[in-house]
Amino acid sequence: MKTLSNILGLCAFVFLSVGCADEHYSVSEVTTGIFYHQGVDEDATESNIGAIANVGFIIGEKCVAVIDSGGSYLEGRYLRREIKSHTDLPICYVINTHVHPDHILGNAAFKEDAPEFIGHEKLPAAIAARQSYFAKTFQQILGKAYVGTEFIDPSLTVSVGEPITIDLGNRVLTLTAYSTSHTDNDLTVLDNTTKTLWTGDLLFIKRIPALDGSINGWLKTMHQLQTMDLNFVIPGHGKAGSKQWQQGLIDQIRYFTVLRTEIRKIIDNMGTIDEATETVGLEEAKNWELFPLYHRRNITASFVELEWE
Amino acid sequence: MFSRIFNLLFISLGLMSFGMTSYAATPTEPLWPTLKIAYFGDKVIEEDANDLLVIEAPKRAEDAAIVPITVKSLVPQSADKYIKNIHIVIDNNPEPYSANFHLSPELGLIDISTRMRVDQYTFVRAIAEMNDGSLHMVSRFVKASGGCSAPAGKDAAAALARLGKMQIRMRTPTIGESVQAQVIISHPNYNGLQFDQASRRYIPAHYVKKINITYNEKPIISVDAGISISEDPSVRFTFTPTENGILKADVVDSQGQTFSQQKEL
Numbered sequence: 132m133k134t135l136s137n138i139l140g141l142c143a144f145v146f147l148s149v150g151c152a153d154e155h156y157s158v159s160e161v162t163t164g165i166f167y168h169q170g171v172d173e174d175a176t177e178s179n180i181g182a183i184a185n186v187g188f189i190i191g192e193k194c195v196a197v198i199d200s201g202g203s204y205l206e207g208r209y210l211r212r213e214i215k216s217h218t219d220l221p222i223c224y225v226i227n228t229h230v231h232p233d234h235i236l237g238n239a240a241f242k243e244d245a246p247e248f249i250g251h252e253k254l255p256a257a258i259a260a261r262q263s264y265f266a267k268t269f270q271q272i273l274g275k276a277y278v279g280t281e282f283i284d285p286s287l288t289v290s291v292g293e294p295i296t297i298d299l300g301n302r303v304l305t306l307t308a309y310s311t312s313h314t315d316n317d318l319t320v321l322d323n324t325t326k327t328l329w330t331g332d333l334l335f336i337k338r339i340p341a342l343d344g345s346i347n348g349w350l351k352t353m354h355q356l357q358t359m360d361l362n363f364v365i366p367g368h369g370k371a372g373s374k375q376w377q378q379g380l381i382d383q384i385r386y387f388t389v390l391r392t393e394i395r396k397i398i399d400n401m402g403t404i405d406e407a408t409e410t411v412g413l414e415e416a417k418n419w420e421l422f423p424l425y426h427r428r429n430i431t432a433s434f435v436e437l438e439w440e
Numbered sequence: 441m442f443s444r445i446f447n448l449l450f451i452s453l454g455l456m457s458f459g460m461t462s463y464a465a466t467p468t469e470p471l472w473p474t475l476k477i478a479y480f481g482d483k484v485i486e487e488d489a490n491d492l493l494v495i496e497a498p499k500r501a502e503d504a505a506i507v508p509i510t511v512k513s514l515v516p517q518s519a520d521k522y523i524k525n526i527h528i529v530i531d532n533n534p535e536p537y538s539a540n541f542h543l544s545p546e547l548g549l550i551d552i553s554t555r556m557r558v559d560q561y562t563f564v565r566a567i568a569e570m571n572d573g574s575l576h577m578v579s580r581f582v583k584a585s586g587g588c589s590a591p592a593g594k595d596a597a598a599a600l601a602r603l604g605k606m607q608i609r610m611r612t613p614t615i616g617e618s619v620q621a622q623v624i625i626s627h628p629n630y631n632g633l634q635f636d637q638a639s640r641r642y643i644p645a646h647y648v649k650k651i652n653i654t655y656n657e658k659p660i661i662s663v664d665a666g667i668s669i670s671e672d673p674s675v676r677f678t679f680t681p682t683e684n685g686i687l688k689a690d691v692v693d694s695q696g697q698t699f700s701q702q703k704e705l
Contacts, residue, residue: 253597259643260592263633264504264559268584311595344594401611401620403553403676404508405496428502428585432594435506435555435672438624439602 156209161371162325162363164190166217168210170368172338172420175202175233180276182206184233185365188214189322191299194223198320198329200237204279207237222246224297228331229314230257232265239281250285251308251316258282289318312349327363336369336379339419339426346387346433353384386415394433404434471531479537480575485567489576495566500583501558504590506670507582511566513550523550525569530668532562534633538668544660548618551678555670560584593628593671602626606701608689613681613705622676623653623689625699631667648673650692656685681705
């Protein structure tokens with residue numbers, strides 16, 4: 132009853148500005164005890180409350196792990212409500228797969244659960260470097276949905292080359308930190324019981340991937356992921372399941388390989404970033420959602436990396 | 441004048457570290473009138489000097505950390521009349537005064553590109569200062585990038601690991617013909633605005649301050665750079681080698697470290 136009145140209170144609070152979007156906020160079960168909310172293929176706005184990335188949770192016999200907390204405080208609240216509607220077990224971990232706002236801005240919604248916040252060893256530095264910029268920008272973008280948002284550093288970090296395990300009660304998760312790929316602070320979560328991998332943004336399905344790390348590093352990591360024996364995959368963006376991920380990786384590898392090959396040619400020929408953004412990879416447009424929003428940026432980011440080869 | 445400008449830089453950096461809130465939202469009041477007085481006093485600036493200069497910048501900052509900006513002149517440099525300095529001002533950046541390019545009268549047509557951080561919706565301005573002291577401005581409006589791009593480095597460890605590594609990149613030139621060259625320095629270019637949670641302190645600014653480019657020891661371009669310049673600062677320019685010789689770039693950063701690279705043409 133108490134939970135219900137909390138929900139009603141929250142609902143009334145947000146109703147004026149963003150409508151009562153939580154009626155439509157729901158999670159689906161990927162496999163036993165693993166739930167996710169699929170983010171929309173849009174950029175963050177006040178009306179989508181920043182819920183553009185896949186977020187969710189895994190329920191063990193003792194407690195629950197949240198994997199990515201949402202793109203706003205409000206999404207974090209909704210996700211927490213979904214957890215509470217599926218289980219009475221406590222939330223003991225909140226794992227952030229990387230620093231991007233659509234994956235971390237909901238953290239504060241779980242503060243009352245006093246969980247262990249877990250992230251890559253480089254996550255604290257990445258938060259420090261971006262916090263003031265993200266706060267300023269996302270306050271404007273998300274409006275009311277942002278209210279309550281806090282940047283929360285991990286209380287436990289995972290180092291590259293030293294995966295850790297956590298036990299949710301007869302359910303052991305392996306957390307692996309990667310060298311610079313999508314960002315310099317990517318972390319994956321493997322549920323050993325069901326062989327389900329949460330890739331964070333190491334994998335985008337259908338939505339154009341966004342490079343904020345290293346094109347060479349990410350390609351290497353993608354090849355590594357391809358060799359894994361998995362039953363289910365939850366990508367950072369796009370549909371979770373048992374089938375899509377292999378093709379998703381093939382598509383993402385093809386996209387970045389095209390970019391790398393064409394950009395290297397331009398660099399070898401003393402060309403400029405502007406030339407590259409105008410000509411590289413245009414044939415890929417038909418393969419991706421939101422292509423115009425991130426493609427040029429991927430080229431820019433790749434260009435300044437490949438210049439140092 | 442230039443030391444005054446960079447004094448202002450440090451004053452505003454100081455203010456910044458006292459109150460991050462002062463840099464919270466896109467300013468609604470145009471800053472330029474205030475900036476103009478701060479940087480150029482009561483001097484007259486000819487606006488929309490489109491017959492003298494062109495500034496190129498993307499309409500939207502695709503990646504807030506790397507926004508290519510190009511300035512070209514439409515009138516060739518001559519001994520009597522030449523652009524002495526090009527000042528770059530990015531109104532809504534934490535430190536708007538972003539760079540000053542000192543130019544040789546022998547450069548011919550100016551064609552310079554660099555890469556800047558752009559924090560939010562802003563005007564980017566190039567102000568040409570002629571040898572007679574007159575000022576002429578062109579500007580472009582750049583929209584901020586949306587989404588997860590931030591004006592922060594992508595791989596701080598990689599940038600630090602290759603700190604000071606330099607490249608001079610160019611095609612094989614023909615003597616007497618104009619050629620494009622690029623100087624890049626690997627440097628994290630920390631802007632001093634990043635808060636380190638562990639030490640509860642701001643990571644001190646550490647950025648490239650000066651890039652001197654000479655040909656056979658004669659200055660071609662020299663840049664006073666500020667914290668708006670992207671990680672791994674890059675300067676691309678055209679010049680005309682009139683004889684065989686050595687193109688050299690000397691770099692000084694804000695901690696007094698020096699780096700140098702040369703290329704024989």
